[in-house]
Amino acid sequence: MRVVICGGGVIGACTAYFLRRHGVDVIVVERTEVAAAASGKAGGFLARDWCAGTPLDALARRSFALHAQLPEKIAGDWGYRPMTAYSGYVAPDDDAPRTTRSKLDWLSNGVVITQRIGTAATTAIVHPRKFTSGMMNAALANGAELRSGRVTGIVRDADGMKVKGVEVGGDVIDADAVVIAMGPWSLLAAQWMSLPAVYGQRSPSIVYDTGADVAADALFLECESEGGTVSIEVFPRADGSTHVTALSDIAPLPLDPAAVTPDREAIARLQIMCERLSPLFRPDRIIAQQACFRPVTEDGLPLIGLIPQSEGLYVATGHNVWGILNAPATGEALAQLIADGVAREVSLAPFAPGRLAPLDPSLLQAR
Numbered sequence: 316m317r318v319v320i321c322g323g324g325v326i327g328a329c330t331a332y333f334l335r336r337h338g339v340d341v342i343v344v345e346r347t348e349v350a351a352a353a354s355g356k357a358g359g360f361l362a363r364d365w366c367a368g369t370p371l372d373a374l375a376r377r378s379f380a381l382h383a384q385l386p387e388k389i390a391g392d393w394g395y396r397p398m399t400a401y402s403g404y405v406a407p408d409d410d411a412p413r414t415t416r417s418k419l420d421w422l423s424n425g426v427v428i429t430q431r432i433g434t435a436a437t438t439a440i441v442h443p444r445k446f447t448s449g450m451m452n453a454a455l456a457n458g459a460e461l462r463s464g465r466v467t468g469i470v471r472d473a474d475g476m477k478v479k480g481v482e483v484g485g486d487v488i489d490a491d492a493v494v495i496a497m498g499p500w501s502l503l504a505a506q507w508m509s510l511p512a513v514y515g516q517r518s519p520s521i522v523y524d525t526g527a528d529v530a531a532d533a534l535f536l537e538c539e540s541e542g543g544t545v546s547i548e549v550f551p552r553a554d555g556s557t558h559v560t561a562l563s564d565i566a567p568l569p570l571d572p573a574a575v576t577p578d579r580e581a582i583a584r585l586q587i588m589c590e591r592l593s594p595l596f597r598p599d600r601i602i603a604q605q606a607c608f609r610p611v612t613e614d615g616l617p618l619i620g621l622i623p624q625s626e627g628l629y630v631a632t633g634h635n636v637w638g639i640l641n642a643p644a645t646g647e648a649l650a651q652l653i654a655d656g657v658a659r660e661v662s663l664a665p666f667a668p669g670r671l672a673p674l675d676p677s678l679l680q681a682r
């Protein structure tokens with residue numbers, strides 16, 4: 316059996332890895348480079364039970380456990396480390412309280428920590444680009460193939476039910492099954508199959524070189540800014556970089572993932588907020604100013620599973636803010652579904668693509 320995976324983000328990479336463990340032949344087709352989009356620019360924060368009470372709970376718990384196991388199973392270092400998480404707020408400049416915060420002393424006095432919201436048992440982090448590359452490299456070392464190219468269509472048999480391959484440029488790659496894992500660009504696949512809408516939500520981020528000056532604590536802070544209260548997320552990573560993100564906006568998704576750029580104004584505002592958080596967030600410590608698009612569906616849940624009225628056609632996208640967290644369990648479950656006909660550890664029923672109405676493809680042509 317040969318499976319072609321369209322997209323080399325974290326979902327495509329994890330699916331390739333788990334399919335190879337089932338002995339399935341795998342070709343991943345990636346148009347830009349592995350982890351070129353959100354999977355290379357995310358925070359990488361992981362939480363065991365922050366999806367409790369939602370249909371994502373079982374997927375998130377299984378994935379959190381897999382994240383802890385994978386560093387022992389796969390060669391490579393993507394900086395997996397358990398961490399504490401705190402919430403708090405940034406006080407206005409003139410009434411900044413003076414508090415003793417020991418290991419959080421790298422923060423400015425105006426940052427008030429109010430609550431611990433995660434412990435080393437329940438929250439952790441990976442470097443998302445290194446994790447995605449690590450999973451892809453493990454799949455390649457186990458016999459998967461990575462091809463550079465843009466998927467432009469699906470080939471089916473005469474009655475239109477069974478998938479036969481994918482079109483890449485002018486060529487066809489034969490396949491017994493195809494997985495669409497193109498993040499927000501999965502939207503384009505609605506031209507080729509009956510697929511619910513997938514949107515892209517843009518978020519800017521700044522990555523600082525903070526070295527060993529910052530403790531391994533994730534911070535979720537509220538900050539007053541022009542136009543209201545803004546939530547800022549701060550993620551120090553094992554390689555000495557700290558990722559800060561805030562100010563999501565709605566922007567048109569560029570057709571080419573390589574053309575995603577941050578809004579200059581949003582980056583400037585984010586930089587000002589970062590400078591209020593800590594004197595370590597200085598311009599000369601900036602490693603990257605970037606943006607990426609999270610894949611989002613109508614009901615906020617991912618699409619994982621078989622496309623209705625098709626044979627061999629699967630989708631795995633729409634993971635929104637938890638794509639890095641939920642990638643291993645998504646890959647594991649999808650590989651089981653494709654190879655054995657059923658996902659064993661986690662039910663994929665809440666994520667069935669058929670639960671949402673398909674996008675009218677004429678709307679895509681109008682875009």
Ligand SMILES: Cc1cc2nc3c(=O)[nH]c(=O)nc-3n(C[C@H](O)[C@H](O)[C@H](O)COP(=O)(O)OP(=O)(O)OC[C@H]3O[C@@H](n4cnc5c(N)ncnc54)[C@H](O)[C@@H]3O)c2cc1C
Binds near residue numbers: 357500517608
């Ligand atoms: C600022 C920010 C912070 C985040 N922080 C976290 C976090 O802390 N924790 C967490 O769990 N999640 C986080 N996320 C969410 C997470 O990044 C995403 O959910 C996840 O990366 C989506 O992965 P993906 O593989 O579905 O898509 P993508 O990463 O978008 O990958 C899709 C791939 O498909 C390729 N592609 C597109 N079109 C084609 C084509 N026609 N042919 C071939 N290839 C194609 C693209 O080049 C790309 O490489 C964050 C997201 C953002 C934006």
